[in-house]
Amino acid sequence: MEISIQSAIQEMLFDNKARGLSKNTIIFREKTLKIFSVFLCQNYILNINEIKPIHIKQYLVDRLECGYSETTVNGHLRVIRALFSYCINEEYIRYEEAPIHRVKWIQEKKTIVNTFTDSEIKMMLHYTRKRTFHTIKKTGKGRTGFCTKFVNERNYLLLLILTDTGMRINEALSLKLENINDSQIIIKSGKGKKDRIVHCSPLVYKQYLKYNRAKENYFSSNGIVPIENIFVTKFGKKYDYRLAEKEIYKIGKAVNIRDSIRISPHTFRHYFAQKLVRENVDIYMIQKLLGHASIKTTEIYLRSLNIENEINKVIKYSPLQNLD
Template sequence: MKNETALNEYLFDLKLRNCSPRTVRSAKNNMALFLCWLETEYNLTAIEDIKRVHIKGYLHYKQSLGLKPTYINSILKNVKAFFNYMVREEYLSTSPASQIKLQIEEKVLIQTFTAAETKRMLSIYDTSNFLNSRNRCMITMLFDTGIRNYELCSIKCEDIRERTILIHGKGSKQRLVPISPLLRKAMLKYEIKRENYIRERWNYETDYYFLSQKGRRLTPETVERVVKDCGIAAHVDEKIRCSPHTCRHTFAQMCLKNGLDVYIVSRLLGHENISITKRYLQSIEDSAIIDMAITSSPLMKL
């Protein structure tokens, strides 16, 4: 089977399985580059001719470009998934990628905002107009729920409940996150400005909760920019990346420091397994761990 035909069928299967657009896009980009490289370097145009040595050659090429193990592993995972599909569909008897191991990744401590930085960021935007009230609500929601950027952009008005928000996460998995009194206050102020903004300009209702200046669904790029600008205005440490994902990291560590069970934090974050959540524990300072242990002493609770 021709490489291009195989890739198109694989991508069609991903869409059929209702994989997220991000998953499909990642598979398409990584596999297209991989197959193009094979054709250029080895003149390989059929999947039956691809061997383990060719895959290793591509990974070595990527490594020579200075790419980190985490990035190379993401490529290899896509390659493995592609060939596993070819085996399942009986186009191949075995996968040439099955015996290739993932690279050892360097353990990096997760960086978060400090409590003082978080407070300053929460106070940057007032509620004087639509955009400011929207931005304040977004920042509050990111810090208070730990949801991902694209999950925030995907929230619809019908997903907002009295005490919870229905989040549409990775792999079409849904979960509920709580609405704290602080978040509810920010949401109510935004909803008033949102309703007036729509009525004054377009006089129509839209499904998505967070809207752009033109009344359309908010994009992840806009959220990134708002958080970055907010961090700059709040004088956040320059070594810390001001992004929605850092808000997510901060939420996770604050929850753990406040004594919330790691399993509950894992569910709130929408992690597939608890090992991902445990990375946040590894990044908490020893002094904080000691304080958490003392306050949670079983004898002190008797």
């Protein structure tokens, strides 16, 4: 059965929405398939059954030559595989005829990504905590003092949660008031729409109470009713991850985090994983805490581990060093 590439893409994206895939997943797939379809059109390929393995390989090479990383190009290949999987399920093409089975993954470079050190984490936490002691001076029109207090308490709580739980930034910003108590934090509909529970340390819960008090003072004084999310903007709306990333970047720069370190919320996840490895926590437990579907993803996180201590251990027990 012949079906145009555009029709197949349109159907698959609608099917993805009907299946409840995340908005970000659908946006990425739509963007990727648009680029892929334009590439095929330029080669006068308009129907699904006209696509050959060589066309997909040429597209992947084209992306690499455009400066895309191996990881990003494999992401494109994953989307193309999803398209053909949909076409096979809908019987637009037979399994044995699908060209995607004869296209291999691109080998990715196993790069080591350094993360924060303990001292850098301490500096960022100390900096944000110190700002929570801001004295409320102006309480007139606009309640500027209350707003500053609220923002500083929010930033400190967010850093504590990211450091202590390793959760994704979008998971943290999606937390509702009922998702946290004095012993645990319930992450609802995390990546892959999977719920999980992480611990809530006394330090985190204590700051949560302080933040709620500052939050209530600010919003009640301005007659604003915020949404049920824990983290909100000064207008009572959901705190966007872009704003959080910008704030964390400013904090990192303020305490002079090394230039070689990416100052972002995700780096806290790498730090969390590294810290647990240092404490000899089982890798499968780390996988559960991070919410990874595959242990291979966790292993990638552990590749970012700074292995200086491990190298020192090897030197200590070096056969040559211990020869009599």
